[in-house]
Amino acid sequence: MKFGGTSVANLDRIRNVARHVKREVDAGNQVAVVVSAMAGKTNELVDLCRQASRLHDAREYDAIVSSGEQVSAGLLAIVLQEMGVDARSWLGWQIALHTDSSHGAARITEIDGDRLIERLEMKQVAVVAGFQGISPDNRIATLGRGGSDTSAVAVAAAIKADRCDIYTDVDGVYTTDPRIVPKARRLGRISFEEMLEMASLGAKVLQVRSVELAMVHGVRTFVRSSFDDPDAPQVGVDNLPPGTLICDEDEIVEQQVVTGIAFSKDEAQISIRNVPDRPGVAATVFGPLSDANINVDMIVQNISPDGSTTDITFTVPQTDYDRAMKVLEDGRAELKFGVLEGATDVVKVSVIGVGMRSHAGVAAQCFRGLAEKGINIRAITTSEIKISVLIDSAYTELAVRTLHSLYGLDG
Amino acid sequence: MKFGGTSVANLDRIRNVARHVKREVDAGNQVAVVVSAMAGKTNELVDLCRQASRLHDAREYDAIVSSGEQVSAGLLAIVLQEMGVDARSWLGWQIALHTDSSHGAARITEIDGDRLIERLEMKQVAVVAGFQGISPDNRIATLGRGGSDTSAVAVAAAIKADRCDIYTDVDGVYTTDPRIVPKARRLGRISFEEMLEMASLGAKVLQVRSVELAMVHGVRTFVRSSFDDPDAPQVGVDNLPPGTLICDEDEIVEQQVVTGIAFSKDEAQISIRNVPDRPGVAATVFGPLSDANINVDMIVQNISPDGSTTDITFTVPQTDYDRAMKVLEDGRAELKFGVLEGATDVVKVSVIGVGMRSHAGVAAQCFRGLAEKGINIRAITTSEIKISVLIDSAYTELAVRTLHSLYGLDG
Structure with a gap:
């Protein structure tokens, strides 16, 4: 499960996120959650770096900016514990989520899922700080724009998750932008290749990098609304709640010519x-x-x-x-x-x-x-x-x- | 060199700290700097934890609260680099500064000074996030109240520093509280044992734990004012700038009966x-x-x-x-x-x-x-x-x- 900055903007919203997580745990699922920084926090930290120097070192920028996700992950873990859900936060270096040396826009090179899997099997929720990993020289490295989506898909791949649920401010992927075409329909399913083209060509619901990663590792990625009632029934069409499943072509029975x-x-x-x-x-x-x-x-x-x-x-x-x-x-x-x-x-x-x-x-x-x-x-x-x-x-x-x-x- | 929260409260003050550091580097010294979080930041983070749960998990509290020092260390490194001083930030787990498992009030068990010494010898300033270490289960652990002073002394011991300079809001250790006794005098030197008693018995200039650690490891600790002009000459009585040296009894020539x-x-x-x-x-x-x-x-x-x-x-x-x-x-x-x-x-x-x-x-x-x-x-x-x-x-x-x-x- 992945939640963005607006979903964890304050403690009330973090409690709402926790209810979504608790629902999945209560249903018997093993859950890892990836969170962004509280809305506005990353910009505040970026501003501090800019004030410090216009030409700031990327390694130090990463050390500073990654602290936003560190806070939101810790807070969600505390709130989950208060709800009686065993939980523990994980930073990039603790997992470890290895990246290359491109600080500020690092690419994930390898994730070791073993430590997370060990805890998940103990029914402990892993709350992962998104957007960050650890570079070859033992430094925090951030993944650049849309990094938390990418973290989520990468973690899902590493722990061999059945599904990676991306909670976002829209309730799925549409045939086109509903603001332009009121008749646009939400797609129940879309193939990785199509989603990659959609994202590359202007659809903003997911970052291109995260879709690429999902395609390469075959991570079934489900886009759904973070505004959904956490306690609503989770079964609808295709045994899925409302949203769009990004999956392998083979999983899509009635393929349209144009998606x-x-x-x-x-x-x-x-x-x-x-x-x-x-x-x-x-x-x-x-x-x-x-x-x-x-x-x-x-x-x-x-x-x-x-x-x-x-x-x-x-x-x-x-x-x-x-x-x-x-x-x-x-x-x-x-x-x-x-x-x-x-x-x-x-x-x-x-x-x-x-x-x-x-x-x-x-x-x-x-x-x-x-x-x-x-x-x-x-x-x-x-x-x-x-x-x-x-x-x-x-x-x-x-x-x-x-x-x-x-x-x-x-x- | 150790600087507290008010010394790094904003970027102007961080620049002032950087001038102190640059002076020491220019004088040919190898320098490690320990910083606290920007003033007010730790309280803000503690409040967030309390809002999340009154009975919050100490491990998560530590993950959240330690982010304050992470930011100030990164910012000081950036500002030093901008001044042409090679610098790199270090978090507790990067050094590594090992602690026991008493999250929220952890005690330092061991510091490996090798990685820091290696960089210091390359004339790179090590900017160390105070107040934090890493516990035996690979979690961030904070050192509790006054933790940054303790970090500073521990780092000084690990890198075999000639001196640990604590920059604070007073200009040294006095014979008694000058607010009560206007005739109180600043002591040029005081022995570890005396300072330990002074700190234990009410003098607030240094935390007891840091003095204990300084005594055990024989770290000559110098208390001085963070308001001093960074560019003032650094030689006065005993070849020291104004302040108080906490040192071995043997270093104090004219010992008074009562200090x-x-x-x-x-x-x-x-x-x-x-x-x-x-x-x-x-x-x-x-x-x-x-x-x-x-x-x-x-x-x-x-x-x-x-x-x-x-x-x-x-x-x-x-x-x-x-x-x-x-x-x-x-x-x-x-x-x-x-x-x-x-x-x-x-x-x-x-x-x-x-x-x-x-x-x-x-x-x-x-x-x-x-x-x-x-x-x-x-x-x-x-x-x-x-x-x-x-x-x-x-x-x-x-x-x-x-x-x-x-x-x-x-x-």
Whole structure:
């Protein structure tokens, strides 16, 4: 079970979390709980680091910031004990949850589940401080943004949990953002691959890293609402409470062709026109961007009628747009391009579904549907289970609603 | 170097601490710094534990409360780095500073100084989170009240430091409390034994436990003011900056007969009169008090003229007075005493000095001096290096001033 910062924001909420945990214990389950820091706490600690020095050491930042989860884990353990539930807090170094040396954004390398399993078998709840591990040089290392989701999935994998329940401020994964499409439906189940695409392409319910980890280790991950009554019955459709199970494709009986529509506004488009078309031109364009740590996404290359010049269009994260334009402008002498253009009022809309593998025509249906609404497509990328199109951001709602209806997702 | 909570209360003060540290580093010293939590932080965390449960688990309390020192140690390391001083924070489990299992009031059992020494030799400042260690079951254990002073002395012993400098809100150890006796003088040096008596008998400048530890390990401990200008010259009398060195007797050249006058108002007197005088009567009185964890201090027993009954007078800490009276009242049937009396408006005044060992008449001088002022002595205890008398608290100032003058301590 994983609870985020708003779920442990104060002692009343921590008591509510404890009731959720007690319910599972009373049902005979062995439970590990991963918690974030109390809401606002991490920002407060980050601010202290910034005040101490603008260029603060990442190891010390980690020692400081990780203390937030240390407090919330200890408090939840105390509250559980007061409710008569045996519980013990666990810090990253106590488990131990090993990471690499990338302090501030460390990756988990290995978790030893033995100590936790030993306690779980004694019917003791393990309350694990999220977001933290221990680096090879015996230092606290934090996992970076969304780290607690990742901790939860990693702990679940290490203790071979039947399920990893992520309690969050939404009650599951939807076919698309319900704020844009009121007819959006909550999915009962979604495959790891689809969820990974959904998360990568704009759905914010889970961090991409945690979904990756769940997929690699086959951790069945259940997204559910932290606002649910802790004492409500826990059996509904598929023997699960309300929420969305992220699981292996095999566990999904009635697979739809398209599972969801995602969109991301954090996109910027860059076009370079009339570049002399010679071998290695792409490397000349994208090498410097890569050197500047700018992630290039959708790439479209057209050739001119006479074959002498080419146009290259691609997208970058909106936050990197100015930097990317500068890198390219600096390389103008070498690239010898005619025009450098860009746009930040664009959105990437994606159609996702593992059913595409076995159904032809899904992409054509998408392009036709958008064309019928007069929506111009600036760029396209596809993978085995998704189609992404770049369009003017003014058309976001129209495009998402159109595709949502088109693929029969409306509830 | 050890700095308390008010010295690291905010980032400006932490920067001031860093200047003290940098001065020592610039002078060519290898430095370990022990810090408390930012002022107010520990209370805030203790409050959270209490809100979570009135009967909170000591292990979880320790996990939560120790996070305060974790933050201040990290911040000081960052600030030192910003000043160009290589520094690294150390938590109790990283050193490791081993303790027993008495969570909340753990005692240090062993410190491994090797890891710290290795870094110190690389000219890296070790910033140690005070107040915390690691228990035999791999849990954070806090050292209880005054724990950071104890941490500092223990670290100093482990790294074989030349000196342990305790920066505090007073500028040294005085012959007595300057608020009571304006003529009180700061002592340049005081022996471990004397300091232990001073601390045990009411002087609050250092915790008793830290002095004990300093004495056992021969750690020369220097009490000095945290308000000193960090950039002031560091050489004065005896090649030391202003402050008091607590050291071995041998290091003190001109030893006075009496070094200081301490007093403690946390005393209550209890008298049991007309107890039938039979063998084992003392055990019958003090056994139940000991069982109730009540510390009995000065004990005076008189016999009646006919030898059939006895009067027993003793003191207990004021906070245990009501409990002690109840324990005795409950034992009335067995003890068969006549009258049970008590008083809480009493004070214990103590004359301390290793010179007493070789000078006779110090006690007689004390009794005579008090008698001349009309001060009645309720009880007396003595040791090799101290004389304590119990008197009415109304005479505290008069008694302390009288003795301070009598033994030539006035400045």
